[in-house]
Amino acid sequence: MTTMPMVKALNAGLRKALADDERVLMMGEDIGVLGGVFRVTEGLQAEFGERRVFDTPLAESGIVGTAIGLAMRGYRPVCEIQFDGFIYPGFDQITSQLAKLTNRYEGTLTMPIVIRVPYGGHIGAVEHHQESPEALFAHTAGLRVVTPSTPNDAYWMIQQAVASNDPVMFFEPKGRYWPKGEVDLARPAVGLHDTRVVRVGTDATLIGYGPMVSVLLTAAETAAEEGRSLEVVDVRSLSPIDWAPLVASVEKTGRAIVAHEASGFLGLGSEIAAQLTERAFYSLEAPVLRVTGFDIPFPPARLEKLHLPDADRVLEAVDRAFAY
Amino acid sequence: MASGSETVSVLDEHGRVRPTAAAEPYADRALAVPLEQRIGFLKDMVMTRAFDVAAANLQRQGHLALWVPSYGQEAAQVGSGRAARAQDTIFPAYREHAVGMVRGLDPMAIIRLLRGMSHGGWDPAENGNFRLYTLVIGSQTLHATGYAMGIQLDGAMATGDPETDEAVMVYFGDGASAQGDTNEAFVFAASYRTPQVFFLQNNHWAISVPVERQSRVPLAQRADGFGMPGVRVDGNDVLASYAVTAELLDDARAGRGPALIEALTYRIGAHTSSDDPTKYRSEDELARWSERDPILRLRHHLESEGVAAEVFETIDAEAAELAADVRRQTVELPEPPVSLMFEHVYSEPHPLTDAQLEWLTQYEASFGGAS
Numbered sequence: 293m294t295t296m297p298m299v300k301a302l303n304a305g306l307r308k309a310l311a312d313d314e315r316v317l318m319m320g321e322d323i324g325v326l327g328g329v330f331r332v333t334e335g336l337q338a339e340f341g342e343r344r345v346f347d348t349p350l351a352e353s354g355i356v357g358t359a360i361g362l363a364m365r366g367y368r369p370v371c372e373i374q375f376d377g378f379i380y381p382g383f384d385q386i387t388s389q390l391a392k393l394t395n396r397y398e399g400t401l402t403m404p405i406v407i408r409v410p411y412g413g414h415i416g417a418v419e420h421h422q423e424s425p426e427a428l429f430a431h432t433a434g435l436r437v438v439t440p441s442t443p444n445d446a447y448w449m450i451q452q453a454v455a456s457n458d459p460v461m462f463f464e465p466k467g468r469y470w471p472k473g474e475v476d477l478a479r480p481a482v483g484l485h486d487t488r489v490v491r492v493g494t495d496a497t498l499i500g501y502g503p504m505v506s507v508l509l510t511a512a513e514t515a516a517e518e519g520r521s522l523e524v525v526d527v528r529s530l531s532p533i534d535w536a537p538l539v540a541s542v543e544k545t546g547r548a549i550v551a552h553e554a555s556g557f558l559g560l561g562s563e564i565a566a567q568l569t570e571r572a573f574y575s576l577e578a579p580v581l582r583v584t585g586f587d588i589p590f591p592p593a594r595l596e597k598l599h600l601p602d603a604d605r606v607l608e609a610v611d612r613a614f615a616y
Numbered sequence: 617m618a619s620g621s622e623t624v625s626v627l628d629e630h631g632r633v634r635p636t637a638a639a640e641p642y643a644d645r646a647l648a649v650p651l652e653q654r655i656g657f658l659k660d661m662v663m664t665r666a667f668d669v670a671a672a673n674l675q676r677q678g679h680l681a682l683w684v685p686s687y688g689q690e691a692a693q694v695g696s697g698r699a700a701r702a703q704d705t706i707f708p709a710y711r712e713h714a715v716g717m718v719r720g721l722d723p724m725a726i727i728r729l730l731r732g733m734s735h736g737g738w739d740p741a742e743n744g745n746f747r748l749y750t751l752v753i754g755s756q757t758l759h760a761t762g763y764a765m766g767i768q769l770d771g772a773m774a775t776g777d778p779e780t781d782e783a784v785m786v787y788f789g790d791g792a793s794a795q796g797d798t799n800e801a802f803v804f805a806a807s808y809r810t811p812q813v814f815f816l817q818n819n820h821w822a823i824s825v826p827v828e829r830q831s832r833v834p835l836a837q838r839a840d841g842f843g844m845p846g847v848r849v850d851g852n853d854v855l856a857s858y859a860v861t862a863e864l865l866d867d868a869r870a871g872r873g874p875a876l877i878e879a880l881t882y883r884i885g886a887h888t889s890s891d892d893p894t895k896y897r898s899e900d901e902l903a904r905w906s907e908r909d910p911i912l913r914l915r916h917h918l919e920s921e922g923v924a925a926e927v928f929e930t931i932d933a934e935a936a937e938l939a940a941d942v943r944r945q946t947v948e949l950p951e952p953p954v955s956l957m958f959e960h961v962y963s964e965p966h967p968l969t970d971a972q973l974e975w976l977t978q979y980e981a982s983f984g985g986a987s
Contacts, residue, residue: 317769343769349807354758354800361762364747367769385797388752389759395960396736396748402963433961433969457963532967 293476299469301443302332304477305450306370310340316454317362318345320355320372320408329374330410330469352382359405360389368404370454376411377420377590383428390459391434402457406450411439412503412553413600414467416593423590424554426502429461430531430563437531438484439463441505443473445528452484460484463530465503485529487537493523496547496610499538499564501527504551504601511603515610522610530560538564539571546577547613551601556584578616581609622834623880624860625850629908631916638848639856646859651921657698657854658918659931661690661911664714666935667723668885670942671730675889679946681732685885686713688852691910692817692879693787694718695857699865700785701778702744707760707786710749711817715787719744723938724945733952753788754795757814760786761801764810764874773811774871781869784812785861791822793838794830802842802876811868813861814876817851819883824896836878844874851879852910882908954980 296304309316318333318340324347327334337345348355352373359369373379379386386407393403413422430437436458440446446464453460482488490505491512498508505526512522523541527533542548548568550561565580583601591599626646628634635643649657668686675683686693693714700706700719708715713726725738729749736748750756764784767773772782792798793816805812816835820827831838839846849860857879864875882905886893893902915928958973 349800349803351800351803353797354761354804357755357758357797357800358762358765358804361759361764362766362769363762364759365763365766365770367766381796384752385755385758389750389755392735394963397739397960398734398736398956399960399963400739400741436962534967 293474295472295474296443297470297472298440298443298446298464299330299332301447301475302450302464303334303336304475305447306333307336307339309370309451309454310336310344313368313454314344315366315368316344317367317369318372319348319359319369321348321350321374323347323372328372330466332408332464333372352378352380353385356382356385356390356407360385360393360403363403363405364401368454370406370408373407373409375421376409376423376425379409379425386429386435386461387432391432394458395434403459404454404457405459406453406456406462407459408450408462408464410466410469411463412465412467413590413596414503416596418593419590422593422596424552424585426461426463426530427554427559430560435459435461435531436485436529437461437463438529439465439502440528441465441468441502441526444475444481447475447477448480449484449528452480456484463502467503468506471506485532485534487534488526488528489523489537489541490526491522491524493521493545495521495545496549496613497523497525497538497541497545498606498610499525499527499548499550500552501530501560503553507601507603508551508606511606511610514603515607520610527560527564533564533567535567535571538568542568542572543575546575547610548576548580549583549606549609549613550580551583551606553585553600555587556582557587559584578613581613583609623848623850624856625853626856626859627853627913627917629913631913631918631920633917642856642859642863645863646855649855649858651918651923654855654914654918654921655923655927657694657858658911658914659934660694660698660714660718661854661914662931662935663938664690664694664717665911666939667717667942668713670939671727672885672889674727674943674946675730680727680730680889682730683889684711684730685883685888686711688884688905688909689817689819689881690714691854691914692851692857692881695854696785696815696861696877696879699858699861700783701865703780703782704865705740705745705747705763705782705784707747707756707763707784708749709753709756709787709789709792710751711789712787716743716746719746721746723942727942727946728949731946731949733949734956754792754798757786757788757792757798757801758804760784760812761805761810764805764812765808767811768808773869776870778866778869782811783865783868784810785815785865786812787815787817789816789822790818790820790827790830790835791825792816793835802839802844805874806843809871809873811871812874813864813868814874815861816876816878817881818878819881821883821887821893821897823887823891834878836876839876844876846876846878848878848880851881852908852913854910854914881910884909
């Protein structure tokens with residue numbers, strides 16, 4: 293066990309991936325000498341050389357499109373998209389090409405590409421720098437979509453993502469880059485696509501992922517002081533979703549609140565609510581409730597605290613769930 | 617326009633050897649092509665034409681969902697395709713039937729794609745490194761560039777061994793020249809000096825929009841701004857297309873960087889079987905370009921070189937046989953299995969698609985039709 297922030301855990305995981313397999317490459321904007329605008333790739337170019345860790349021209353479609361060609365040649369590229377809101381120029385290559393190529397090639401081609409995307413709010417930045425576009429990719433067949441919430445998960449999930457032969461959208465909660473956490477360098481606790489119960493409770497289930505997990509844990513802590521026992525589940529993998537632990541939790545508690553920073557309309561919370569309703573209908577004492585960002589463009593930084601769900605908004609929903 | 621002084625052309629419109637001034641660096645190579653190989657070019661072109669016409673007819677008869685004619689562009693495709701070496705990798709758009717065939721692709725693979733049996737249909741490793749068609753305009757230019765970057769990383773170029781050094785050639789059209797992806801591919805290729813040739817077939821029409829809407833300058837000229845050579849070639853002259861492509865692929869393999877070729881040609885056929893070109897282009901224009909038919913031009917050239925009539929008759933007979941064979945095989949094609957649409961969405965097991973395939977299989981079986 294060692295303690296480090298998520299950026300260092302990602303850096304260590306990427307370093308291990310580069311060391312373990314010489315076909316692994318890192319590419320993106322400012323990831324070389326600078327080490328990325330968040331320093332996730334710091335030192336990797338110096339260690340592994342410009343051949344394997346390289347800066348690209350400033351063009352996101354070009355990054356994804358050439359990564360596809362490199363994968364066709366047998367490489368395993370890890371692309372960094374600098375900010376969530378800059379992924380859209382690469383959206384076509386991701387959804388029309390990357391996601392569909394294995395299907396188009398009918399099994400004669402794999403696409404072992406990881407697209408790393410720092411996402412979410414809490415950093416007080418300008419427009420296009422705090423978005424949560426994960427649902428767009430979870431809705432796209434052919435992609436795997438994951439997001440760690442802790443340094444330990446970041447360390448292991450990035451390595452598991454690089455080892456995947458399918459394309460993985462790897463969403464990094466940049467608001468959680470710097471808090472430290474324990475990392476077990478010896479072995480992973482769970483697999484890349486496993487849902488995990490991170491706090492055991494009996495009265496209601498709080499469901500979230502990425503940046504929301506720490507908010508849910510705070511909410512559960514507060515509720516415990518008031519005598520309410522809340523279970524917290526970290527979804528971790530947004531596509532595919534590992535339903536069994538979610539269903540088991542809801543069957544136990546009878547109530548579920550799902551939270552995310554992304555807008556609520558057709559977000560991951562909608563799918564989770566629908567699936568839990570189908571799979572655990574007779575266990576539910578109340579509808580599955582959603583606590584999400586509003587259905588607006590991400591607001592100016594001075595207003596972000598009102599937009600992003602916090603522990604109070606989660607607890608307000610818990611109260612509503614108990615009012616049914 | 618097709619044979620302006622800035623355009624590389626070796627055979628004039630009547631098939632006479634009349635190299636233009638721009639052809640000077642390439643004419644020796646073009647004219648060094650042995651007669652047997654020139655006859656081979658004709659055969660490639662005639663076979664593709666026969667296949668193309670047969671497939672268009674099959675579409676009209678309801679056997680194909682769509683057809684994408686290559687009619688009129690055979691010289692640009694055969695010349696460039698034959699210039700590539702076996703170890704090179706080809707990224708087509710979706711009209712490069714002639715290139716596929718000269719790389720050894722079974723044309724029935726294209727039929728299966730356009731019949732609606734597959735989104736792909738062949739394994740490039742077993743078909744001359746001819747990769748799958750890409751329908752989103754220009755997307756493949758970036759894949760080609762990334763693949764060429766991989767050749768660089770592998771050190772599989774510039775070793776001085778022409779038998780093993782590799783290059784990439786990517787096909788696209790005048791419409792694709794306006795796409796962001798194509799321009800990003802130019803930037804990446806020039807920046808990393810990748811071993812590749814961008815082969816632009818300017819067939820003058822992006823469905824109904826003329827090339828003048830895509831560019832205010834000759835498209836080959838665009839290369840200058842990206843920092844690579846650009847050459848305009850008469851795409852209906854198979855010898856010129858061959859020589860220019862061979863030269864620039866040699867440069868790419870030797871590590872002298874990427875290049876853009878603009879092959880001036882014309883889409884005699886419709887954009888696809890769903891298109892009606894009479895709505896947007898004139899009879900006169902079509903007639904003018906039909907006179908420049910690349911097959912007639914090469915045939916006239918070969919006749920003037922003394923090639924016997926029986927040679928042409930044999931080629932025509934083989935082409936007719938291919939067409940008959942394609943018709944016969946097409947009507948006998950089976951329906952694709954239901955599992956096809958789920959099987960390869962992911963390369964590793966996936967709970968959602970696995971469950972949906974299982975559900976659909978049971979649902980279908982519940983009607984008692986299966987087994």
